[in-house]
Amino acid sequence: MSDSARFKVYCSDCREKVELPAAAFRLALGATRERTFYSFTCPACGAAVRKPAGEKIVAALTGAGVSTMRLVPAEG
Numbered sequence: 045m046s047d048s049a050r051f052k053v054y055c056s057d058c059r060e061k062v063e064l065p066a067a068a069f070r071l072a073l074g075a076t077r078e079r080t081f082y083s084f085t086c087p088a089c090g091a092a093v094r095k096p097a098g099e100k101i102v103a104a105l106t107g108a109g110v111s112t113m114r115l116v117p118a119e120g
Contacts, residue, residue: 060086075116
């Protein structure tokens with residue numbers, strides 16, 4: 045994982061703009077675009093933040109070595 049990769053993001057709760065290392069993010073790849081998201085914990089307020097991840101964000105985060113999980117549909 046690249047130690048130098050950092051990303052600037054906004055917290056949905058406190059609206060603080062923060063810069064975090066790639067290791068602070070988690071990426072979840074869903075079966076559809078609507079179910080693909082990234083998450084992080086805001087260092088300013090401690091909120092667990094979850095935001096949608098489009099193709100460019102997915103490419104940037106995976107390229108930086110962000111921990112990724114693939115979501116699978118629940119067995120019905």
